Amino acid sequence: MFEQVDLKETFTELVRRASTDLPGEVVDAIRAGRNVEEDGSLAQKALDTILTNIVMADESSAPLCQDTGTPVVWIKYPVGVSTRRLEADFTEAVRRATKLKYLRPNAVDTLTGRNTGNGTGRAIPSIHFEEWDGPGLEVKMILKGGGSENVGAQYKLPDTGLEAGRDLEGVRRVVLDAVVQAQGKGCAPGVLAICIGGDRVSSFEHSKEQLLRSLGDTNPNPELAELEKRLMAEANELGIGPMGFGGKTTVLGVKIGVLDRLPACYFVTVTYMCWADRRAIVQIDEEGGLTWLS
Amino acid sequence: MAELKLPVSEKSVRDLEVGDFLELSGRMITGRDAAHKWLMEEYREEVAPFLKDTVIYHCGPVVNQKDDGSWEFIAAGPTTSIREEPYQADVIARYGLRGVIGKGGMAGRTLAGLGNSGAVYLHAIGGAAQVLARAIPRVEKVFMLDEFGVPEALWVIEVDRFPVVVTMDSHGGSLHDTIENGSKTKFDELLGRKG
Structure with a gap:
Protein backbone atom coordinates (compact mmCIF):
# COMPACT_ATOMS: atom_id res chain seq x y z
CA MET A 1 0.00 0.00 0.00
CA PHE A 2 1.14 3.53 -0.83
CA GLU A 3 3.80 2.17 -3.19
CA GLN A 4 3.14 5.10 -5.59
CA VAL A 5 4.32 7.64 -3.05
CA ASP A 6 7.80 8.10 -1.66
CA LEU A 7 6.89 8.34 2.00
CA LYS A 8 10.42 9.26 3.10
CA GLU A 9 10.40 12.23 0.72
CA THR A 10 6.87 13.25 1.73
CA PHE A 11 7.73 13.11 5.44
CA THR A 12 10.93 15.10 4.83
CA GLU A 13 8.84 17.78 3.14
CA LEU A 14 6.42 17.71 6.07
CA VAL A 15 9.32 18.37 8.46
CA ARG A 16 10.60 21.19 6.23
CA ARG A 17 7.20 22.85 6.24
CA ALA A 18 6.83 22.57 10.01
CA SER A 19 10.30 23.96 10.69
CA THR A 20 10.22 26.89 8.28
CA ASP A 21 6.60 27.97 7.75
CA LEU A 22 4.34 28.91 10.65
CA PRO A 23 0.56 28.26 10.35
CA GLY A 24 -1.23 31.39 9.11
CA GLU A 25 -3.47 31.73 12.13
CA VAL A 26 -0.43 31.76 14.45
CA VAL A 27 1.13 34.57 12.42
CA ASP A 28 -2.19 36.45 12.58
CA ALA A 29 -2.29 36.08 16.36
CA ILE A 30 1.27 37.43 16.68
CA ARG A 31 0.40 40.36 14.42
CA ALA A 32 -2.74 41.10 16.45
CA GLY A 33 -0.57 41.09 19.59
CA ARG A 34 1.89 43.45 17.97
CA ASN A 35 -0.89 45.90 17.20
CA VAL A 36 -2.15 46.12 20.79
CA GLU A 37 1.29 46.75 22.29
CA GLU A 38 2.37 50.32 22.90
CA ASP A 39 4.28 51.99 20.08
CA GLY A 40 8.00 51.88 20.70
CA SER A 41 7.70 49.46 23.65
CA LEU A 42 10.09 46.55 24.15
CA ALA A 43 7.08 44.27 23.64
CA GLN A 44 6.30 45.74 20.25
CA LYS A 45 9.93 45.65 19.15
CA ALA A 46 10.13 41.98 20.15
CA LEU A 47 7.02 41.10 18.15
CA ASP A 48 8.25 43.11 15.15
CA THR A 49 11.49 41.12 15.20
CA ILE A 50 9.51 37.89 15.42
CA LEU A 51 7.32 38.90 12.46
CA THR A 52 10.41 39.75 10.39
CA ASN A 53 11.91 36.41 11.38
CA ILE A 54 8.81 34.54 10.23
CA VAL A 55 9.04 36.10 6.76
CA MET A 56 12.79 35.38 6.51
CA ALA A 57 12.38 31.73 7.50
CA ASP A 58 9.60 31.16 5.00
CA GLU A 59 11.43 32.92 2.15
CA SER A 60 14.74 31.16 2.69
CA SER A 61 13.23 27.83 3.74
CA ALA A 62 15.35 27.87 6.88
CA PRO A 63 14.39 26.98 10.46
CA LEU A 64 12.25 29.59 12.26
CA CYS A 65 14.11 28.73 15.46
CA GLN A 66 17.48 27.03 15.89
CA ASP A 67 15.89 24.75 18.48
CA THR A 68 14.00 22.67 15.98
CA GLY A 69 12.52 20.70 18.85
CA THR A 70 11.27 17.16 19.19
CA PRO A 71 9.27 15.99 16.18
CA VAL A 72 6.04 14.74 17.76
CA VAL A 73 3.91 12.90 15.21
CA TRP A 74 0.41 11.45 15.05
CA ILE A 75 -0.23 9.04 12.19
CA LYS A 76 -3.62 7.60 11.24
CA TYR A 77 -3.34 4.59 8.96
CA PRO A 78 -5.73 2.15 7.30
CA VAL A 79 -6.08 -1.51 8.21
CA GLY A 80 -3.16 -3.55 6.96
CA VAL A 81 -0.43 -0.91 6.85
CA SER A 82 2.78 -1.71 8.69
CA THR A 83 3.42 0.79 11.47
CA ARG A 84 7.00 -0.47 11.67
CA ARG A 85 7.54 0.66 8.10
CA LEU A 86 5.90 4.03 8.75
CA GLU A 87 8.09 4.51 11.81
CA ALA A 88 11.23 3.59 9.88
CA ASP A 89 10.29 5.94 7.03
CA PHE A 90 9.55 8.83 9.35
CA THR A 91 12.77 8.30 11.27
CA GLU A 92 14.71 8.30 8.00
CA ALA A 93 12.93 11.53 7.05
CA VAL A 94 14.15 13.13 10.27
CA ARG A 95 17.73 12.08 9.38
CA ARG A 96 17.36 13.57 5.91
CA ALA A 97 15.83 16.79 7.25
CA THR A 98 18.73 17.08 9.69
CA LYS A 99 21.23 16.65 6.88
CA LEU A 100 19.39 19.30 4.85
CA LYS A 101 19.54 21.68 7.88
CA TYR A 102 15.78 21.91 8.27
CA LEU A 103 16.48 20.41 11.68
CA ARG A 104 19.37 20.81 14.10
CA PRO A 105 21.07 17.59 15.24
CA ASN A 106 18.93 17.63 18.34
CA ALA A 107 19.24 14.23 20.02
CA VAL A 108 21.72 13.75 22.86
CA ASP A 109 22.64 10.46 24.53
CA THR A 110 21.54 11.20 28.06
CA LEU A 111 24.22 9.10 29.75
CA THR A 112 27.28 9.96 27.65
CA GLY A 113 26.23 13.49 26.70
CA ARG A 114 27.14 12.84 23.07
CA ASN A 115 24.96 14.20 20.31
CA THR A 116 23.82 11.38 18.01
CA GLY A 117 24.50 13.80 15.15
CA ASN A 118 21.59 12.72 12.95
CA GLY A 119 18.58 14.15 14.78
CA THR A 120 17.22 10.79 15.90
CA GLY A 121 17.51 8.91 19.16
CA ARG A 122 15.52 6.87 21.64
CA ALA A 123 11.97 8.34 21.55
CA ILE A 124 13.09 10.97 19.00
CA PRO A 125 11.04 11.33 16.85
CA SER A 126 8.05 10.56 19.06
CA ILE A 127 5.38 8.87 16.94
CA HIS A 128 1.80 7.93 17.88
CA PHE A 129 -0.18 5.54 15.69
CA GLU A 130 -3.92 5.11 15.35
CA GLU A 131 -5.68 2.71 12.99
CA TRP A 132 -8.73 4.22 11.36
CA ASP A 133 -11.41 3.34 8.82
CA GLY A 134 -10.17 5.80 6.18
CA PRO A 135 -8.40 4.51 3.06
CA GLY A 136 -5.49 6.95 3.30
CA LEU A 137 -2.87 8.20 5.71
CA GLU A 138 -3.11 11.33 7.80
CA VAL A 139 0.15 12.57 9.31
CA LYS A 140 0.16 15.47 11.75
CA MET A 141 3.30 16.76 13.40
CA ILE A 142 4.50 19.46 15.71
CA LEU A 143 8.05 20.54 16.48
CA LYS A 144 8.19 21.00 20.23
CA GLY A 145 11.06 23.17 21.41
CA GLY A 146 13.03 22.44 24.57
CA CYS A 274 6.57 28.90 22.32
CA TRP A 275 5.39 31.50 19.79
CA ALA A 276 7.05 29.31 17.13
CA ASP A 277 3.98 27.06 17.30
CA ARG A 278 5.17 24.79 14.50
CA ARG A 279 2.71 22.36 12.98
CA ALA A 280 2.28 20.65 9.63
CA ILE A 281 -0.21 18.13 8.30
CA VAL A 282 -0.31 15.96 5.20
CA GLN A 283 -3.07 13.68 3.99
CA ILE A 284 -2.06 10.92 1.59
CA ASP A 285 -4.83 9.22 -0.37
CA GLU A 286 -4.69 5.63 -1.62
CA GLU A 287 -3.52 6.80 -5.06
CA GLY A 288 -0.64 8.66 -3.46
CA GLY A 289 -2.22 12.12 -3.87
CA LEU A 290 -1.02 14.64 -1.29
CA THR A 291 -2.98 17.34 0.52
CA TRP A 292 -0.89 19.73 2.60
CA LEU A 293 -2.47 21.45 5.57
CA SER A 294 -1.20 23.30 8.61
CA MET B 1 19.95 52.21 18.91
CA ALA B 2 23.50 52.50 20.25
CA GLU B 3 26.31 50.49 18.78
CA LEU B 4 28.63 48.61 21.10
CA LYS B 5 31.95 47.33 19.80
CA LEU B 6 33.45 44.14 21.12
CA PRO B 7 35.81 43.74 22.93
CA VAL B 8 34.48 46.30 25.39
CA SER B 9 35.89 47.98 28.50
CA GLU B 10 34.54 47.55 32.02
CA LYS B 11 33.79 51.27 32.16
CA SER B 12 31.60 51.21 29.01
CA VAL B 13 29.69 48.24 30.36
CA ARG B 14 29.10 49.92 33.73
CA ASP B 15 27.48 52.82 31.86
CA LEU B 16 24.76 50.51 30.49
CA GLU B 17 21.33 50.33 32.09
CA VAL B 18 18.24 48.15 31.92
CA GLY B 19 16.16 49.07 28.86
CA ASP B 20 19.09 50.11 26.63
CA PHE B 21 18.87 48.81 23.06
CA LEU B 22 22.25 47.87 21.63
CA GLU B 23 23.69 46.60 18.39
CA LEU B 24 26.83 44.57 18.99
CA SER B 25 29.66 44.33 16.49
CA GLY B 26 32.91 42.43 16.85
CA ARG B 27 33.96 39.04 18.19
CA MET B 28 32.04 36.90 20.69
CA ILE B 29 31.73 33.23 21.59
CA THR B 30 28.82 30.83 22.03
CA GLY B 31 28.50 28.49 24.98
CA ARG B 32 25.65 26.76 26.75
CA ASP B 33 25.11 23.89 29.17
CA ALA B 34 28.07 21.61 28.49
CA ALA B 35 30.37 24.59 27.88
CA HIS B 36 29.63 26.29 31.21
CA LYS B 37 30.26 23.10 33.17
CA TRP B 38 33.48 22.52 31.21
CA LEU B 39 34.70 26.11 31.68
CA MET B 40 34.41 25.70 35.46
CA GLU B 41 35.93 22.22 35.74
CA GLU B 42 39.34 23.79 35.17
CA TYR B 43 40.82 26.95 33.67
CA ARG B 44 40.65 26.49 29.88
CA GLU B 45 43.68 28.39 28.73
CA GLU B 46 43.04 27.82 25.02
CA VAL B 47 39.59 29.43 25.16
CA ALA B 48 40.34 32.17 27.72
CA PRO B 49 41.51 34.82 25.18
CA PHE B 50 38.20 34.44 23.34
CA LEU B 51 36.21 35.19 26.50
CA LYS B 52 38.17 38.14 27.86
CA ASP B 53 36.32 41.48 27.59
CA THR B 54 33.66 40.13 25.26
CA VAL B 55 30.33 38.32 25.73
CA ILE B 56 29.23 34.69 25.76
CA TYR B 57 26.12 33.87 23.76
CA HIS B 58 23.80 31.15 25.08
CA CYS B 59 23.09 29.66 21.69
CA GLY B 60 22.98 26.23 20.07
CA PRO B 61 23.03 27.09 16.36
CA VAL B 62 22.16 25.20 13.20
CA VAL B 63 25.46 25.21 11.31
CA ASN B 64 26.42 24.42 7.76
CA GLN B 65 29.91 23.40 6.67
CA LYS B 66 30.72 24.79 3.24
CA ASP B 67 32.71 22.99 0.56
CA ASP B 68 35.90 24.85 1.51
CA GLY B 69 35.56 23.56 5.08
CA SER B 70 34.46 26.88 6.58
CA TRP B 71 31.34 27.17 8.71
CA GLU B 72 28.24 29.33 8.55
CA PHE B 73 25.40 29.80 11.03
CA ILE B 74 22.04 29.29 9.37
CA ALA B 75 19.80 29.59 12.45
CA ALA B 76 21.06 31.08 15.68
CA GLY B 77 18.66 32.42 18.32
CA PRO B 78 19.29 32.38 22.08
CA THR B 79 18.56 29.50 24.43
CA THR B 80 17.10 29.82 27.95
CA SER B 81 19.80 31.24 30.20
CA ILE B 82 18.59 30.24 33.64
CA ARG B 83 20.17 26.77 33.30
CA GLU B 84 23.60 28.44 33.55
CA GLU B 85 22.71 30.15 36.83
CA PRO B 86 24.91 27.80 38.92
CA TYR B 87 27.98 28.70 36.82
CA GLN B 88 27.48 32.11 35.26
CA ALA B 89 28.81 34.48 37.92
CA ASP B 90 31.95 32.35 38.31
CA VAL B 91 32.51 32.03 34.56
CA ILE B 92 32.24 35.82 34.24
CA ALA B 93 34.71 36.44 37.08
CA ARG B 94 37.19 33.74 36.07
CA TYR B 95 37.47 34.64 32.39
CA GLY B 96 36.81 38.39 32.50
CA LEU B 97 33.60 38.31 30.48
CA ARG B 98 31.76 41.63 30.06
CA GLY B 99 28.39 40.15 29.33
CA VAL B 100 26.06 37.32 28.57
CA ILE B 101 23.51 37.07 25.78
CA GLY B 102 20.54 34.79 26.21
CA LYS B 103 16.85 34.76 26.84
CA GLY B 104 14.54 34.61 29.83
CA GLY B 105 16.92 36.37 32.22
CA MET B 106 18.90 35.02 35.15
CA ALA B 107 18.64 35.08 38.94
CA GLY B 108 20.23 36.64 42.00
CA ARG B 109 23.63 35.01 41.92
CA THR B 110 24.28 36.17 38.37
CA LEU B 111 22.86 39.63 39.10
CA ALA B 112 25.31 40.02 41.99
CA GLY B 113 28.11 38.73 39.76
CA LEU B 114 27.31 41.36 37.10
CA GLY B 115 27.78 44.05 39.76
CA ASN B 116 30.97 42.55 41.16
CA SER B 117 32.67 41.98 37.82
CA GLY B 118 31.24 44.82 35.73
CA ALA B 119 29.12 42.94 33.21
CA VAL B 120 25.58 42.95 31.77
CA TYR B 121 22.89 40.49 30.76
CA LEU B 122 21.74 41.09 27.20
CA HIS B 123 18.44 39.69 26.00
CA ALA B 124 18.11 38.61 22.37
CA ILE B 125 14.71 37.79 20.88
CA GLY B 126 14.00 34.11 21.52
CA GLY B 127 13.23 32.13 18.40
CA ALA B 128 14.39 34.89 16.05
CA ALA B 129 16.92 32.48 14.59
CA GLN B 130 16.92 33.96 11.08
CA VAL B 131 17.16 37.62 12.07
CA LEU B 132 20.04 36.79 14.41
CA ALA B 133 21.89 34.40 12.09
CA ARG B 134 22.07 37.19 9.53
CA ALA B 135 23.87 39.35 12.08
CA ILE B 136 26.60 36.69 12.27
CA PRO B 137 28.57 37.03 9.04
CA ARG B 138 31.54 34.88 10.04
CA VAL B 139 32.42 31.83 12.08
CA GLU B 140 36.07 32.05 13.05
CA LYS B 141 36.78 28.95 15.08
CA VAL B 142 35.17 26.20 17.10
CA PHE B 143 36.13 24.46 20.34
CA MET B 144 34.91 21.06 21.57
CA LEU B 145 32.87 20.26 18.46
CA ASP B 146 33.52 16.51 18.51
CA GLU B 147 32.98 16.21 22.24
CA PHE B 148 29.87 18.38 22.63
CA GLY B 149 28.23 18.27 19.17
CA VAL B 150 27.02 21.22 17.09
CA PRO B 151 24.55 22.84 19.52
CA GLU B 152 26.84 22.67 22.56
CA ALA B 153 30.24 23.47 21.05
CA LEU B 154 31.91 26.84 21.69
CA TRP B 155 31.80 28.78 18.42
CA VAL B 156 33.92 31.90 18.03
CA ILE B 157 31.89 34.24 15.83
CA GLU B 158 32.00 37.70 14.38
CA VAL B 159 28.78 39.68 14.69
CA ASP B 160 27.63 42.75 12.83
CA ARG B 161 24.95 44.93 14.45
CA PHE B 162 23.57 42.06 16.52
CA PRO B 163 20.42 43.39 18.27
CA VAL B 164 19.97 42.98 22.05
CA VAL B 165 18.32 44.69 25.01
CA VAL B 166 19.99 45.18 28.40
CA THR B 167 17.66 43.45 30.87
CA MET B 168 20.09 43.08 33.81
CA ASP B 169 22.78 45.68 34.52
CA SER B 170 25.77 46.10 36.81
CA HIS B 171 23.80 48.32 39.22
CA GLY B 172 21.46 45.61 40.47
CA GLY B 173 18.73 46.43 37.95
CA SER B 174 16.73 43.53 36.51
CA LEU B 175 13.77 43.90 34.19
CA HIS B 176 12.95 40.25 34.94
CA ASP B 177 12.55 40.91 38.68
CA THR B 178 10.31 43.90 37.97
CA ILE B 179 8.05 41.98 35.58
CA GLU B 180 7.89 38.90 37.79
CA ASN B 181 6.90 40.92 40.86
CA GLY B 182 4.22 42.76 38.90
CA SER B 183 2.79 39.52 37.51
CA LYS B 184 2.67 37.93 40.97
CA THR B 185 0.72 40.86 42.36
CA LYS B 186 -1.77 40.58 39.49
CA PHE B 187 -1.93 36.79 39.94
CA ASP B 188 -2.88 37.17 43.62
CA GLU B 189 -5.56 39.64 42.60
CA LEU B 190 -6.98 37.24 39.98
CA LEU B 191 -7.04 34.45 42.57
CA GLY B 192 -8.70 36.70 45.15
CA ARG B 193 -5.74 36.41 47.51
CA LYS B 194 -3.93 39.12 49.41
CA GLY B 195 -0.32 39.38 48.21
Missing part, protein backbone atom coordinates in the same frame (compact mmCIF):
# COMPACT_ATOMS: atom_id res chain seq x y z
CA GLY A 147 12.92 25.85 26.26
CA SER A 148 9.15 25.83 26.30
CA GLU A 149 9.09 22.13 27.23
CA ASN A 150 11.08 23.01 30.37
CA VAL A 151 8.37 25.37 31.61
CA GLY A 152 5.53 22.88 31.14
CA ALA A 153 3.97 21.69 34.40
CA GLN A 154 1.73 19.02 35.83
CA TYR A 155 -0.44 19.70 38.88
CA LYS A 156 -2.46 17.30 41.00
CA LEU A 157 -5.61 18.63 42.50
CA PRO A 158 -6.38 19.58 45.16
CA ASP A 159 -3.42 21.96 45.47
CA THR A 160 -3.53 23.51 48.91
CA GLY A 161 -1.00 26.28 48.24
CA LEU A 162 -2.98 27.56 45.27
CA GLU A 163 -6.34 26.85 46.95
CA ALA A 164 -7.22 24.84 43.86
CA GLY A 165 -9.94 22.23 44.25
CA ARG A 166 -11.11 19.49 41.91
CA ASP A 167 -13.20 21.63 39.60
CA LEU A 168 -12.75 24.04 36.72
CA GLU A 169 -12.00 26.90 39.12
CA GLY A 170 -9.14 24.77 40.46
CA VAL A 171 -7.97 24.19 36.89
CA ARG A 172 -8.03 27.94 36.25
CA ARG A 173 -5.91 28.64 39.32
CA VAL A 174 -3.15 26.15 38.52
CA VAL A 175 -2.98 27.13 34.83
CA LEU A 176 -2.47 30.78 35.76
CA ASP A 177 0.22 29.65 38.19
CA ALA A 178 1.99 27.84 35.36
CA VAL A 179 2.00 31.05 33.30
CA VAL A 180 3.42 33.05 36.22
CA GLN A 181 6.11 30.42 36.84
CA ALA A 182 7.04 30.37 33.15
CA GLN A 183 7.42 34.17 32.86
CA GLY A 184 9.16 34.76 29.49
CA LYS A 185 11.30 31.63 29.66
CA GLY A 186 9.18 29.57 27.28
CA CYS A 187 9.52 32.23 24.55
CA ALA A 188 6.30 34.10 25.25
CA PRO A 189 3.83 34.78 23.76
CA GLY A 190 3.05 31.08 23.99
CA VAL A 191 0.17 28.68 23.51
CA LEU A 192 -1.17 26.81 26.54
CA ALA A 193 -2.10 23.24 25.65
CA ILE A 194 -3.86 21.69 28.59
CA CYS A 195 -5.22 18.31 29.56
CA ILE A 196 -7.51 17.75 32.53
CA GLY A 197 -7.55 14.15 33.79
CA GLY A 198 -5.75 11.03 32.58
CA ASP A 199 -2.71 9.51 34.24
CA ARG A 200 0.61 11.32 34.32
CA VAL A 201 1.65 10.01 30.90
CA SER A 202 -1.64 10.15 29.00
CA SER A 203 -2.28 13.63 30.38
CA PHE A 204 0.94 15.00 28.91
CA GLU A 205 0.31 13.23 25.60
CA HIS A 206 -3.22 14.55 25.32
CA SER A 207 -2.12 18.07 26.24
CA LYS A 208 0.37 18.02 23.35
CA GLU A 209 -2.36 16.80 21.03
CA GLN A 210 -4.22 20.06 21.71
CA LEU A 211 -1.48 21.77 19.69
CA LEU A 212 -2.95 20.19 16.57
CA ARG A 213 -6.05 22.34 16.97
CA SER A 214 -6.26 25.60 15.07
CA LEU A 215 -5.84 28.65 17.33
CA GLY A 216 -9.12 30.01 16.04
CA ASP A 217 -11.30 26.96 16.73
CA THR A 218 -13.96 26.75 19.45
CA ASN A 219 -13.94 23.97 22.03
CA PRO A 220 -17.03 21.76 21.45
CA ASN A 221 -17.63 21.70 25.21
CA PRO A 222 -19.19 25.11 26.10
CA GLU A 223 -17.81 25.12 29.64
CA LEU A 224 -14.30 24.47 28.37
CA ALA A 225 -14.75 27.01 25.57
CA GLU A 226 -15.61 29.57 28.23
CA LEU A 227 -12.61 28.61 30.36
CA GLU A 228 -10.26 28.82 27.37
CA LYS A 229 -11.47 32.36 26.68
CA ARG A 230 -11.23 33.42 30.28
CA LEU A 231 -7.73 31.98 30.76
CA MET A 232 -6.51 33.70 27.62
CA ALA A 233 -7.81 37.06 28.85
CA GLU A 234 -6.49 36.61 32.38
CA ALA A 235 -3.06 35.34 31.31
CA ASN A 236 -2.74 38.44 29.17
CA GLU A 237 -3.54 40.61 32.20
CA LEU A 238 -0.46 39.33 34.03
CA GLY A 239 1.76 41.84 32.23
CA ILE A 240 4.51 39.32 31.38
CA GLY A 241 4.44 40.11 27.68
CA PRO A 242 6.59 38.98 24.75
CA MET A 243 9.89 37.48 25.98
CA GLY A 244 8.88 38.53 29.51
CA PHE A 245 9.67 42.16 28.60
CA GLY A 246 6.28 43.31 29.94
CA GLY A 247 3.20 43.96 27.81
CA LYS A 248 -0.23 42.72 26.91
CA THR A 249 0.62 39.69 24.80
CA THR A 250 1.61 36.79 27.05
CA VAL A 251 -0.35 33.96 25.42
CA LEU A 252 -1.62 33.52 21.86
CA GLY A 253 -4.11 30.78 22.64
CA VAL A 254 -5.45 28.35 25.23
CA LYS A 255 -6.64 24.85 24.29
CA ILE A 256 -8.10 22.42 26.81
CA GLY A 257 -8.70 18.69 26.35
CA VAL A 258 -10.17 16.17 28.79
CA LEU A 259 -9.48 12.54 29.67
CA ASP A 260 -11.20 10.44 32.30
CA ARG A 261 -9.32 9.75 35.51
CA LEU A 262 -9.03 7.43 38.48
CA PRO A 263 -11.02 8.38 41.57
CA ALA A 264 -7.75 9.14 43.37
CA CYS A 265 -6.20 11.31 40.65
CA TYR A 266 -7.00 14.70 39.19
CA PHE A 267 -4.13 15.88 37.02
CA VAL A 268 -3.96 19.16 35.20
CA THR A 269 -1.16 19.17 32.64
CA VAL A 270 0.04 22.32 30.97
CA THR A 271 2.23 22.00 27.91
CA TYR A 272 3.69 25.38 27.03
CA MET A 273 4.35 25.98 23.35
